[in-house]
Amino acid sequence: MKAFDGPHVENFVDIRDVRKVYSRRQSSVEALARVSLQVRRGEFVSLLGPSGCGKSTLLMIIGGLVAPTAGEIHIEGTLVREAQTDLGIVFQEPVLLDWRTSIENVMIQVEARRLDRKVYLPRARQLLTSVGLEDFQDKYPFELSGGMRQRVSICRALVHRPRLLLMDEPFGALDALTRDQMNFDLQRMWMLDPITVLLVTHSISEAVFVSDRIVVMSPRPGTVDTIVEVDLPRPRGLDTQETPEFSRYVRDIKQRFAIHGVIRG
């Protein structure tokens, strides 16, 4: 990758030579070797890689929640030193607050930031409606299915209109059908309001379906292996997945993994 040379306005997120070593008393694990990556404003980028290659770690470093061992992250030209607050995060698990209803779970974002409830409550309701949870706004998490909970957590990540959305395998625990639906909904929401999105995923077809670019990572310690531009027209629907172009992207990425011995056979 090219070295960084001065601020690029179009680089919304700028990851420069980030390395992460987790050290415990005796042992240490190198999660990320040396990752550099630029993400443009409004771009939908997926991080795709085998388990343990440091995708979650990278995402948390971008959010300022985990400190890198070396390297820097700049968001809109500003060095990330502490937890970033102008973003939304969707974790692998929904991490909802059990004592709050769906709408209150979304609104905690607003309360925590001391934003105007009157302004954001309608927005929260509209977001829940847009993911099909209109009738579940006043239900508690234990009354929701796993997929519904994850949809609430997506609304929570979006309600405050963040500049950046970080998603860590948000649909990992869902069945294939729900997953397709969620990806479709996600794309629709993003097309209405194209914020910058970084999505971590295991699934090649999911990455091809939703992304502008796919960052294929090597096995641990993670590095950027290749970056694939996905040139499929939007909105992408079920029929997109049947096209030869779609299959070609999927096959090419599989081949990259085969080279690294991630997929054998």
Next chain:
Amino acid sequence: MKTIDRDYSKILYPTATVALALLAWDALTRFGATPAYALPAPSDVLRIFLTRWPVILSNAISTTVVVIIGYGLSVVVGASLAVMISSSRAFEKSIYPLLVGSQAIPKLALAPLFVVWFGFGLLPKVLMTFFISVFPIVVSTVQGIASVEPELEFLARSMGLGQYRTFRMIRLYRALPSIFAGLKVAIALAVVGAVVGEFVGSDEGLGILLLRAIAAVNTPLLFAGLIVLTVLAVILFGLIELSERIAIPWHVSQRSKSA
């Protein structure tokens, strides 16, 4: 509808069990299988209730007061200690091991010491109650506050919450189920503590009623005292459970669903 059914059965089953036990008890005494000084007939116990109720009631009130004051002290002190332990590493390191170590002290054996220090009266009984019931409250509260997964912590930080607001908006609620578990263990212990306190240094209360009944070989009175004590413990436990239902319905309903 289903929950109502369940509530009925919740009352019905224990009631039926008690009724059966009463019948068996009555049969045992009626056919002279046991001597009357060991097992009085239910009717004898009932007669004691009818004739001696003013004494029983005043002693029961005295014990209840001790339990409530001692338990209240446990809740306030226990929760405060737990919050301090949770929020300060230094405090955790210096206090928590001592607290855990203090559990090795045979607490019941402390009762006479309290009498030496504080004399007869309310104080030693309340202290005994407090001492015996505070530990589970501290431990369960500390555990509850600590039981926040890293993602939730990340979420809090990404929303710009500081230590204090994370505690107030997230940790505290997160801790409530665990706190209530501790409160329920503690209330049962508190009743034991009050009775032990009365045994050693008091002239009133259900503990004293029991001692006097034994001294007078008045087994029906002894049984009456035990029954009142049991009812008191059950009522207090029920009150805590009721407040749990009101305070954390989201948890209680989740629990009954998985049960």
